[in-house]
Amino acid sequence: MAAGFAPPKLKDFILTEKLGSGTYATVYKAFRKTDSREAVAVKVVSKKSLNKSSMENLLTEIEILKTVRHPHIVQLKDFQWDSDNIYLILEWCSGGDLSRFIRSCRILPESVARRCLQQIACALQFLHEKNISHLDLKPQNILLSGNVLKLADFGFAQYMSPWDEQQALRGSPLYMAPEMVCRRHYDARVDLWSVGVILYEALFGRAPFASRSFAELEEKIRSEKPIEKALVLQAVQKDQDGERSAALSLYCSALEHFVPAIHYETDRQRKEALRQKVNQYVSRAEELKALVRSDNKITFEKAKSTRNILIEMSRDQPRLLAALEVASTAVAQEESGAEDYDTLDLYQQSLGELLLALAAESQGRRRELLHSEIKSLMSRAEYLKELIKMRETQTDESLKKDAAAESVRSSCCLQ
Structure with a gap:
């Protein structure tokens, strides 16, 4: 570590x-100067x-963390200070944060998200029973x-009874409740909104109201337009711009919202309108799938010859060879x-090993080929993921139709 950037003593x-x-x-990782090396x-x-x-x-954060003990809250072990700094000695969590975990998995399976x-x-x-609100819940703050x-x-945490109201803007915009973003009074329930946004991000890989500015975020939150329509x-815009692969991915993401919406819609006319939209989007996604497959064919053929060369160059690297x-x-x-x-799963296994190999590979022809191979395999894996998603959407909708038809037949038999 360069002089001037060394951590404090x-x-x-x-x-x-x-x-x-x-x-x-x-925040630094540290070790206790004892035999335990904690x-x-x-x-x-x-x-x-x-x-x-x-x-x-800061004083509120220290006070809160000194008084709470819970298996799902990071423990404050001690705090110290000197003439320059205040030090909070916290429990070590080796797995990083939830944001990094979601990015590494792209999306979390429902069982894991649950x-x-x-x-x-x-x-x-536990916190709310003690009248404590976190006020900055986001994946980066969950270890x-x-x-x-x-x-x-807990840098923004406050003691707040359920009926207390605040005006000071706290937290991170993407995870703020509407009453905070739109500068209204808010209470302890804003934490619940943040949890909902975190769950959405875990399941879909992105926050629901991702925006480039605070004003744009406020506009999206105020809008009554459902997320799936957005x-x-x-998808339509990407389609019109000729970005077929991106359009296919967006259509598939939208369908993940529309299919459950059909299931829970109670109004028969709205349910049928939603079903027609789903059929329309599935139809266009099928057309895009064929076009993307055609676009990919030439690229994938080139990648095949690259892979063969890379295999020949990797005979001295058993682990790399196995991944290929x-x-x-x-x-x-x-x-x-x-x-x-x-x-x-096979694509994901090979990519995990190949990324490790790329990090260890020195500059040269093999590194260039390895980089190219990883890009190609990622493209194939993403395309395959979209195909699986689309097929599941169609199957899900088909099963719901069959169940509805069976229900009608059963009702007729009982009459």
Whole structure:
């Protein structure tokens, strides 16, 4: 680590790598200077950066964390200070944050998202029973310790009874409740909105109201336009712009919303209108699928020769060679018509190994070919994922039609 960027000195700990930084604080991984060599996270807050408001927030954070003990809340082990900094010594969570976990998986299976939600809700219920509101819930502030999630970063937390109202804007815009974004009074229930946004992001890989500015975010939240319609509009625009692959992906994402909407719609006319829209979008997605397949054919043929060269160049790297053979198996299965999760798993296995190999590979021809191969396999995996999604949408809708028909037949038999 270069001079001038070395972490500060702390009597009982050795501070090592920097984990992250914000406006007021920098977080380091550290080890206790004892035989146990216990790993901790140390949040270093520069006194110079603190104004009156941020100092009050810090003192509230320390007070809250010193008094709460819960398996799904990061533990404050101690706090210290010197002439320059205040140090919060926190429980070490080796799994990083939920945001990184979601990005690494792209989207979380419903069973995993459900477990995450249960753990977050458990911590939040505990806090609200003590009249504590977090006010900055987001995936970056939820840490993983093994399979356990823990709420962290209580820098905006406040003691608030359910009926208390606040006006100060706190938290991160993408996860703020409408009453906060639109600058109205808000109460402790804003945490529940944030949990909903986190669940959406876990299931779909992105926040529902992603925006480039605060004004745009406010406009989207105020809009009565359902999310699925916004996705369809984006799909149509990409389609018109000739971006077929992006349009196909957006149509598939929109269909993930529309199919459950059909299931839960009680009005028969609206249900039928939704069903017609789904059929229309599925039809266009099928056309795009054929066009994208045609576009990909030439690219994939070129990639095949690259893969063969790379295999020959990797005879001295058994692990790399094994990953390339898994990739070849995935490609062969897909091209033989096995467009399923087993094939997708093979792509993901090979990509995990190949990305590790790329990180270790020095500059040269093999690195260039490896980089090209990874891009090609990612493209194939994404395309396959869209095909699976579209097929599941069609199957789901077909099953619902069959169930409805069976219900009608049963009713007729009973009369």
